[in-house]
Amino acid sequence: MEQDRAWFDTDLLERFQRYARVHTTSDPHSSTTPTTERQFDLARILEAELRALGVPDVTLDQHCNLIARLPGTVDGGETIGLMAHIDTAPDFSGEAVNPRVIREYDGGTIRLNDEFALDPAEYPMLSRYVGQTIVTTDGTTLLGADDKAGVAEIMSAVSYLSSHPEIPRPDLEIVFTPDEETGRGMETFPADALRSRFCFTVDGTDEAGIEAECFTAYKVTVTFAGYSIHPGSARGKLANAAAMASLYASLLPRSESPEATDGRYGFYCLTEISGSIAQAQLAVIVRDFDADAAQRRVAFLETLARTVEGAYPGGSVELDTVRQYVNMAEFLKPHPQVVERMLEAVRLTGMEPTLHAIRGGTDGARLSEKGVPTPNLFTGGQNLHGRYEWIALPAMVRASKSIVNLVQLFAGARSSP
Numbered sequence: 001m002e003q004d005r006a007w008f009d010t011d012l013l014e015r016f017q018r019y020a021r022v023h024t025t026s027d028p029h030s031s032t033t034p035t036t037e038r039q040f041d042l043a044r045i046l047e048a049e050l051r052a053l054g055v056p057d058v059t060l061d062q063h064c065n066l067i068a069r070l071p072g073t074v075d076g077g078e079t080i081g082l083m084a085h086i087d088t089a090p091d092f093s094g095e096a097v098n099p100r101v102i103r104e105y106d107g108g109t110i111r112l113n114d115e116f117a118l119d120p121a122e123y124p125m126l127s128r129y130v131g132q133t134i135v136t137t138d139g140t141t142l143l144g145a146d147d148k149a150g151v152a153e154i155m156s157a158v159s160y161l162s163s164h165p166e167i168p169r170p171d172l173e174i175v176f177t178p179d180e181e182t183g184r185g186m187e188t189f190p191a192d193a194l195r196s197r198f199c200f201t202v203d204g205t206d207e208a209g210i211e212a213e214c215f216t217a218y219k220v221t222v223t224f225a226g227y228s229i230h231p232g233s234a235r236g237k238l239a240n241a242a243a244m245a246s247l248y249a250s251l252l253p254r255s256e257s258p259e260a261t262d263g264r265y266g267f268y269c270l271t272e273i274s275g276s277i278a279q280a281q282l283a284v285i286v287r288d289f290d291a292d293a294a295q296r297r298v299a300f301l302e303t304l305a306r307t308v309e310g311a312y313p314g315g316s317v318e319l320d321t322v323r324q325y326v327n328m329a330e331f332l333k334p335h336p337q338v339v340e341r342m343l344e345a346v347r348l349t350g351m352e353p354t355l356h357a358i359r360g361g362t363d364g365a366r367l368s369e370k371g372v373p374t375p376n377l378f379t380g381g382q383n384l385h386g387r388y389e390w391i392a393l394p395a396m397v398r399a400s401k402s403i404v405n406l407v408q409l410f411a412g413a414r415s416s417p
């Protein structure tokens with residue numbers, strides 16, 4: 001495949017810039033799915049491109065889920081899915097993205113515009129790509145490598161595979177979804193329609209990184225009911241819900257907050273608080289890699305509720321606990337060959353793969369829970385969700401080649417159930 005490096009270079013650079021220019025920002029305040037109609041703009045482009053590549057079975061549904069099926073070239077393999085999200089983060093403008101291409105990067109500071117610059121002293125990953133092609137923003141928007149790099153890498157791999165039928169591959173499903181950034185996309189995703197035994201999101205960052213583990217996550221909403229009475233005649237009667245909520249918040253262990261933890265440590269994070277004397281509410285998210293430890297944290301929040309209730313006679317505290325997603329490692333454990341093949345697929349590109357645990361969740365975690373184990377492959381994108389986002393072309397090429405390798409490793413290799 002080495003002789004095809006130039007083809008991947010040209011195809012990916014053009015493709016990525018084209019997708020990056022389409023405004024697909026999602027909106028956490030919208031109640032529709034997709035949360036923004038504009039996500040259809042890119043979905044329709046991809047739909048047309050997949051058809052033009054000769055992919056026979058392409059469906060775009062009313063919620064902006066695109067599922068396409070490319071038949072295999074061998075019998076006996078398991079269907080696998082390749083998945084990326086088309087929206088970009090609402091944290092920063094994704095309108096009028098104007099990608100800048102720096103060829104033969106000289107290793108110095110890259111000026112984005114008069115005001116902002118990318119300095120390798122601050123972002124040492126840049127020095128890995130001296131002499132290579134790098135794509136940056138013009139300093140006014142994000143780049144959208146999260147996850148248009150993933151979209152482009154999958155599309156390049158599919159284009160390559162469809163014009164190289166001599167490469168053995170199983171049936172493939174190509175899946176593009178909206179609203180990963182708002183966490184809403186999976187709510188309307190037709191998981192039952194998938195035929196894939198395993199799926200792979202292409203939505204990571206550092207080159208050669210593989211993620212097969214993420215947090216188990218709960219959101220706990222705590223509601224405080226007080227007893228309201230004129231403060232002038234309140235002695236012995238008033239129960240102040242706002243004060244109860246602030247006591248509760250102060251009892252959350254600061255040493256187990258997101259800002260005090262990293263690596264494999266979990267945390268509690270107070271995400272919202274509001275209220276008055278009569279009623280108050282707060283929300284705490286709980287994260288842990290270990291499912292039992294996550295449950296113990298939820299039980300601790302229950303204990304805190306009883307403690308606060310005891311301190312405020314006349315007041316009451318109620319919890320509403322929602323499990324948001326589960327560590328995908330649990331679903332991958334019975335199928336060790338999946339991660340082994342990912343590692344091998346990356347190694348075949350000449351890179352040494354690295355395994356990480358995601359301190360967050362992915363759409364893949366939610367899909368894993370629905371019965372399709374879905375680990376995550378790198379895209380090469382850096383400094384995601386802001387003006388300093390950049391991506392190196394060789395990283396995109398190796399991501400795309402990793403996908404081609406992975407597909408071959410699944411061809412004809414039926415794994416244990």
Ligand SMILES: [Zn+2]
Binds near residue numbers: 085146147180
């Ligand atoms: Zn993403």
